[in-house]
Amino acid sequence: MKKLSVLAIGASLSGGAIAAPAGGDAARTLVIHAGAVVTIPGEEPLGPTTVVVRGGRISEILPGHVERPDARSIDLGNRTLLPGLIDTHVHFSFSPETKLWSAAINTAEDVALFAFSNAKKTLEAGFTTVRDVGSDGYSIHALRDAVNDGTVIGPRIFLSGTSLSIVGGHGDMSGLNRKTTEALYPYDYTGACTGAVECALRVREAAKYGADLIKITATGGIMSQQARGLGQHLSDDELTSIVTTAHGLGLKVAAHAHGGAGIAASVRAGVDSIEHGTWLDEETAKLMAARGTWLVPTLGLLDGRKTSDASPAVQAKMAEARRVAGRNIRLAVRHKVKFAFGTDAGVSPHGQNARQFRLMVEQGPMTPMAALRSATVDAATLLGQSDNLGTIEVGKYADMIAVAGDPYRDITLLEHASTVIKDGQVIRHEVRAP
Incomplete structure (x- = not known):
C-alpha cells in the first residue's frame, strides 16, 4: 500500500x-x-x-x-x-509558545504530532535537512525514522536526542517543585550526568537508542529558569570523557556554550561545534580556527520569544545576550572560524528559519554569499554529508x-x-x- x-x-x-x-x-x-x-x-x-x-x-x-x-x-x-537549505540547530518538540508546564499536559503522542507540524513548516520554508539538537523523549526519533522510510514527508533529520547536562543545569528540567519534576522527568529519562564515568554512560545510551550525534550543555542557558549565570557547567574531565567516548563511537559532539570559559573548555576538550558561542572571545576564536571547531551562531533570540513572556531571570539573560549579539560572528569572521547555519528554531518560530540570513548579514557582517554557503556547503560538511548534500x-x-x-x-x-x-x-x- x-x-x-x-x-x-x-x-x-x-x-x-x-x-x-x-x-x-x-x-x-x-x-x-x-x-x-x-x-x-x-x-x-x-x-x-x-x-x-x-x-x-x-x-x-x-x-x-x-x-x-x-x-x-x-x-x-x-x-x-x-x-x-540546512538548519543545523533546531528543536522540533517545542516552540516559543511552549510553557514550562507543557510536559504535565502533553502526551508523547502530542509531542510527536507537534514535532511533525514544526517539521512540515520547516520543510515548506525550504529547509530540506535539519539537525535537531535536543528534543524531549524519543518522539523525534520516531519522526526521523518515519521520514527516512517514507511513512511521512519531512526534512531529513539528524538528531542528538536529549542533551547531556549537569544535574540541575541547562538541559535538566528545573523551575518546578521536586515532586512534579521527579514525576515528569525521572533521572534516567534526562541526560543529566555527574563525573566522567556516568557521562560516558550517557553517551553510550544515546548511541544505543539511535542518536546521530551528541549534544551537551557545557554552560548555563539563557532559557533556564534560574539566575545562575552562563558559566561552565560540565567539568573538564566530564567534557573530555564525553568527547572521547562519542568520537570512539563515530559520533560528533555539539556543545551548547554561552559563557567564555565554557566555550574555551569545550574547544580544548575537542568538541566538533560550538552552539551559540555568545561570549566568544578573541583567544578562543583563534583556538577554534586552529583546531577546526565549527561555530553555529544562533541568532534566534533576536527574532523569537518575547521577553515579556519569560521569567525575570530569563529576561535578564536574554537582554544581555541581545546586547552582544553579532560580536561572536564578527570575531569568527576575522579569525576564519568555520561557520554552519543554525537558528535555534523552537526558541524562534519554526518555518521562519530563513530570517536569520538577514541577521547574519546585518549583525556579522557576513556577505550574502557566505551566509548562503553556511546553510548549504558548510552545513553539509559539519554533518559529514558533503557527498550527498x-x-x-x-x-x-x-x-x-x-x-x-x-x-x-x-x-x-x-x-x-x-x-x-x-x-x-x-x-x-x-x-x-x-
Missing part, C-alpha cells in the same frame, strides 16, 4: 504546473528548467539550465532548456534554483529550492522559496510571474 502524508497531499494540491506521467521509470524522473542555477554556493551561478532528477538524486545538469517529453517537468521561468551536483540528493531573483544580491529572497524539492519530490511549487 502506498503511504501518503499531509505534506504529500499538500504538495499535490499546491497549484504547480507539473505534468505527471502515468508510471514506470519516467514517473521517477523530474526535469527542472531554471533561469539560473547556483550549483555550488560561493561560486557564480549558471545561466539557463536544465536539471534532471532520477530516483531522488540529480542525474544530469544540462545547459539551456532541454525537453524530456516522457518525464514530469517544472518550468521555473527566470527563477534561481539553489541547493536545499549542500550543492547541486550529479549524484547528490535532489534537494533544491527556487527563489525569484539573485540571493547573492538580496539574501532576504531566501525567506520566500517559491519551489521546494526534497529527494526529487515536489513539496511546494508556486506558479506566478517571478
Whole structure:
C-alpha cells in the first residue's frame, strides 16, 4: 500500500504546473528548467539550465532548456534554483509558545504530532535537512525514522536526542517543585550526568537508542529558569570523557556554550561545534580556527520569544545576550572560524528559519554569499554529508529550492522559496510571474 502524508497531499494540491506521467521509470524522473542555477554556493551561478532528477538524486545538469517529453517537468521561468537549505540547530518538540508546564499536559503522542507540524513548516520554508539538537523523549526519533522510510514527508533529520547536562543545569528540567519534576522527568529519562564515568554512560545510551550525534550543555542557558549565570557547567574531565567516548563511537559532539570559559573548555576538550558561542572571545576564536571547531551562531533570540513572556531571570539573560549579539560572528569572521547555519528554531518560530540570513548579514557582517554557503556547503560538511548534500551536483540528493531573483544580491529572497524539492519530490511549487 502506498503511504501518503499531509505534506504529500499538500504538495499535490499546491497549484504547480507539473505534468505527471502515468508510471514506470519516467514517473521517477523530474526535469527542472531554471533561469539560473547556483550549483555550488560561493561560486557564480549558471545561466539557463536544465536539471534532471532520477530516483531522488540529480542525474544530469544540462545547459539551456532541454525537453524530456516522457518525464514530469517544472518550468521555473527566470527563477534561481539553489541547493536545499540546512538548519543545523533546531528543536522540533517545542516552540516559543511552549510553557514550562507543557510536559504535565502533553502526551508523547502530542509531542510527536507537534514535532511533525514544526517539521512540515520547516520543510515548506525550504529547509530540506535539519539537525535537531535536543528534543524531549524519543518522539523525534520516531519522526526521523518515519521520514527516512517514507511513512511521512519531512526534512531529513539528524538528531542528538536529549542533551547531556549537569544535574540541575541547562538541559535538566528545573523551575518546578521536586515532586512534579521527579514525576515528569525521572533521572534516567534526562541526560543529566555527574563525573566522567556516568557521562560516558550517557553517551553510550544515546548511541544505543539511535542518536546521530551528541549534544551537551557545557554552560548555563539563557532559557533556564534560574539566575545562575552562563558559566561552565560540565567539568573538564566530564567534557573530555564525553568527547572521547562519542568520537570512539563515530559520533560528533555539539556543545551548547554561552559563557567564555565554557566555550574555551569545550574547544580544548575537542568538541566538533560550538552552539551559540555568545561570549566568544578573541583567544578562543583563534583556538577554534586552529583546531577546526565549527561555530553555529544562533541568532534566534533576536527574532523569537518575547521577553515579556519569560521569567525575570530569563529576561535578564536574554537582554544581555541581545546586547552582544553579532560580536561572536564578527570575531569568527576575522579569525576564519568555520561557520554552519543554525537558528535555534523552537526558541524562534519554526518555518521562519530563513530570517536569520538577514541577521547574519546585518549583525556579522557576513556577505550574502557566505551566509548562503553556511546553510548549504558548510552545513553539509559539519554533518559529514558533503557527498550527498549542500550543492547541486550529479549524484547528490535532489534537494533544491527556487527563489525569484539573485540571493547573492538580496539574501532576504531566501525567506520566500517559491519551489521546494526534497529527494526529487515536489513539496511546494508556486506558479506566478517571478
